[in-house]
Amino acid sequence: MTTPPPAQPQRVLSRRAARIVATLAVALAAGACARLAAVDSNALWKIVDLRCVPSQQATGTPGQCTTVDLDQRYAILKDIVGRSQYLLIPTDRITGIESPLVLAPHARDYWVDAWNARSYVGKSVKRTLPDNQLGLEINSQYRRSQNQLHIHIDCMRGDISEALARHAKDTPDEWRWDTLDGNRYRIMRVTALAQADNPFRLVARDNQGAGTMATQTILVTGAGPSAEKDGWLVVNSGIDVNDGSGSAEGLLDHACRVADAR
Numbered sequence: 603m604t605t606p607p608p609a610q611p612q613r614v615l616s617r618r619a620a621r622i623v624a625t626l627a628v629a630l631a632a633g634a635c636a637r638l639a640a641v642d643s644n645a646l647w648k649i650v651d652l653r654c655v656p657s658q659q660a661t662g663t664p665g666q667c668t669t670v671d672l673d674q675r676y677a678i679l680k681d682i683v684g685r686s687q688y689l690l691i692p693t694d695r696i697t698g699i700e701s702p703l704v705l706a707p708h709a710r711d712y713w714v715d716a717w718n719a720r721s722y723v724g725k726s727v728k729r730t731l732p733d734n735q736l737g738l739e740i741n742s743q744y745r746r747s748q749n750q751l752h753i754h755i756d757c758m759r760g761d762i763s764e765a766l767a768r769h770a771k772d773t774p775d776e777w778r779w780d781t782l783d784g785n786r787y788r789i790m791r792v793t794a795l796a797q798a799d800n801p802f803r804l805v806a807r808d809n810q811g812a813g814t815m816a817t818q819t820i821l822v823t824g825a826g827p828s829a830e831k832d833g834w835l836v837v838n839s840g841i842d843v844n845d846g847s848g849s850a851e852g853l854l855d856h857a858c859r860v861a862d863a864r
Contacts, residue, residue, distance in 0.1 A: 647750035684856030686726035687756040690716040696751040700816035716753040727861035733824025742848035743816035757858035785847040817841040821850035
């Protein structure tokens with residue numbers, strides 16, 4: 603006759619059950635968020651406005667977000683897509699690139715905030731990347747799934763960084779045209795991302811009006827390994843341009859392969 607195994611202490615079983623429940627809860631939450639984003643164009647806004655901000659206000663913790671800055675009015679959220687992709691999302695209701703609010707006299711310089719948040723990408727891949735291997739991007743109104751402004755923060759594709767290197771020494775504040783990944787983009791090297799050099803304002807100079815801005819996509823990356831020293835490249839295209847693009851997100855690499863290169 604086989605001797606039955608000794609009964610396990612109840613507290614051990616309880617701890618195991620608690621771990622299983624916690625694991626299932628995380629998996630279900632992630633799955634719910636993925637489904638929510640797929641069917642609800644306001645999913646990002648609801649996450650920030652109904653979960654992250656109230657949690658920060660009530661407990662001092664950002665809830666589902668990575669961080670919430672109540673004073674500067676933005677949140678950083680880890681995207682469910684990719685190993686290292688984060689999103690900067692305003693805590694104010696701003697639909698996207700076409701919103702006049704991004705060009706208001708006292709509008710927040712969200713590109714500066716997004717650039718400062720690039721350290722989260724490095725933490726995700728456990729490696730400090732040079733600034734020309736990191737990028738920020740916003741899609742046009744016609745190439746996005748969410749109707750709350752969000753700036754993607756992630757790694758650049760290695761081949762795109764190499765192609766953009768020819769613009770590393772461009773004269774600042776002058777647009778130059780180039781073809782990247784089969785699409786036409788204009789590229790400007792700048793020495794700041796704030797105020798007059800805010801990429802929204804740069805693109806809006808000759809794309810005036812919400813209807814025209816709605817067709818634009820913008821990407822920002824370091825002109826060299828140190829943006830503080832080398833400046834930034836603002837990469838812009840529009841749906842109305844021959845061979846243009848309403849999305850530059852494809853120039854980013856959500857798998858962050860550059861972090862694995864040796």
